[in-house]
Amino acid sequence: MALSAKLQLKQTQSLVMTPQLLQSIRLLQFTQAELERFVDEEVERNPLLERGESASEDVGEPVRESEAAVAREAGDDWFGNEADLSAQTISDRLDSSLENLFPDDPGRSERLDPALSTQWKSAAGGAGGGSESFDLEDLAAAPVTLRDHVGEQIAFAFTQPQERLIAAELADGLDEAGYLRTDPAEAAERLGADPASVAAVLSRCQGFDPPGLFARDLAECLSIQLRARDRLDPAMQALLAHLDLLARRDFQSLKRLCGVDEEDLLDMLAEIRGLDPRPGLAFSGGPSEAIVADVEVRPASDGGWAVELNPDALPRVLVDQSYFAIVSGRARDQAEKDFLGECLQSANWLARSLDQRARTILKVASEIVRQQDAFLAHGVRHLRPLNLRTVADAIGMHESTVSRATANKYMLTPRGVFEMRYFFTAAIAASDAGESHSSEAVRDRIRELIEAEQAAHILSDDTIVDLLGKEGIDIARRTVAKYREGMNIPSSVRRRREKRALAGLKG
Template structure:
């Protein structure tokens, strides 16, 4: 068979993901904090992007120069020395520190001299006090490692013991637990395990009580020992925490050798302890939730859906700067760079606008379909899926999925993630309208909260009650909902309610 070359014309379609298109898709699923971070990075790379400053709101007219001078001087500024008044500075520092640490005067006394020294140096250098933010200075929190380090310096005079204590402190996690084996530290430092163990015992006496523990039982034991409440009965209770988690009170009474009233008192003491003592020094900052959409009642009885202005990044393309710089471009490479920056800047602003419009469109459709929830509450939440919303607004289901991910809506009933309004449907026992799984979960929770000690509802009983109310649900689904809300089984709840009822007599 002879081989020959020939030309053929073929027509086909394909979807090409350009970098700009990929960027637009990525912007849809970014949270407010991530979007702000992304824009800051783009502004560093692109000189044509700039923040749009909000318009200055009309306010009170600026006072005359003489009035401004008098107000600025007052008790804060000593004109003769062009420096901060020492008396006023001390008084202001003490007042601010007491507001930040109202229950810890020791912290106030410890921080005040350092902050006063910093403030005095700044004021003496400039005289105007600009750049000094007292709230930033006083808001600095002491870390767990620093807090423990101070106690190590005061407790151990021997350099070797101080070194071992420092190694132990480095092994603390954020909750205050010792996350490394002290025998490992002994091998690394070339010390006896008994010496390290002795240092560990002294470290376990540090504040807050419970740090340097190696497990939950030891953490609670350290706190109880400090309160002089670690008796044999309490030791037996801490040795059987798994029975306490299962609420097996009968076995605990037998092991601890106490009656029901004493056991309840011991359980109350356990609940008053802190299982994670180191978290009080956690300095990690969490991102605050910023609602992307706000929903409020309109005057005509409908709902007004608006984008949150604080969550909308204000980015502009500096066309004037582009015209001025491009006119002075020396070669083609510079012109190409400026053209690329202008193209990327224009695309980013259009993508941000499209993102805002898409979020508003999806949120408006959600509000339209979940009107009963906004009026009456979670019991009236309707089943809803992504495809229903996508078809209603003429978008792809994947686009709606990206829009609803990590986006929040501020409603008269609180702040909810957009995903919250998408719930599975549970069939009606009477063949009517389906029920939202979230609404059914709320019914289960309220049923259990309202049950009495002598009438605890089993999962089967909850199923019967729901079916009588028109909800066709399986027992395993009720159990799944209950476990998802961290609600124990009926057997465990009955034990606890009976014990609480006996204690209340």
């Protein structure tokens, strides 16, 4: 057969990952905070975009004419129609308009004390602001960090420059929990100081507030706090030297090593529980950020559930079509027209993408609520096994889309705020060939069984397997052990020792 070259036309369909499609995918998996930042950046970059009110508007109608456009058109003579206005004339008109845009607020100043009002006006004028308004958050003091707290105590505790230098070097070696992660010998070598001087400075630093700072391990941290309470006796020192036995709840060995009876050991354990193993964390906490639920679920009048998007977590943007019409008619060259066209296309795309994102999240959340109706009505014990494919098939979407729509999204329900991924749990087979059980419901049942056990009848993992089997849950012993360890529940041997100790303490 002869070989020859020829041309063929072939029509195929393929998915092309355009920049807009990639950005839409990113937009779907953004958290509420990330979405707000992204929208703010787009509004700042695109002159045709404006932030819209979201509290009382429905999803939809993303492209509309803004009120600001009407104001621009009515004030078209703001700069005048002359093409040869001087820069000084434009500047004068701009200053005048800004003065009219931000008038004084007499209601605010009338509520202030006259003397304080004068002081704040002077401060604002001195800073170059020229405005009588102020924000109390700007006057709030910055949070005190661990480094600042320790630095203040170093300034009062040491008078010699060499000692302050050593103390500052040691303070730089503190981690967020307040532990010293720098070797004093290495610090002495770096500073060229006597190791004995470094040890003396460290000893004084360990007396700083709160007690426990500058410790090199947990035992030293607890001993510093006990010394501050005048409770570091030989028996307590022996207990701190064998914290590994305490972690294993080996109370018999601890009583022998400490030379105390059971009652004294229980008192010592109570003192240990009252100490702070991480004293530096009191200064490392930043401002707490409240979780904003993306979806709200409420009981409906017909006995079902009403699923709605949270308007506070739904940013809205408006495309200023009128402003585009005004400025596009005054474009001087093709480059300006292309720029305005790209801005309009980008603005329309963003508005549609936000609308599609909201609809996708609402559709996924509605299907989750339908699948987990028993959980909302009766609690975690009735949580059904659910995976992404089940939801994707029910709403006609791809599994990856459902995964992105539920990532870092939260749902406000009558039973609390839950991450949407919480409702997707693995299935545990039923022993009687019935409906399978959710892994989260099985964890809750294991926790309940262990909390109800008595000191004389501690449940082993095998016993828990038998009890769950009687309830129709077919589960392996290794799975029970994995769930128990995941909930930070110790083994039956450690629980037996601890419950006996607690029973003796109550007696």
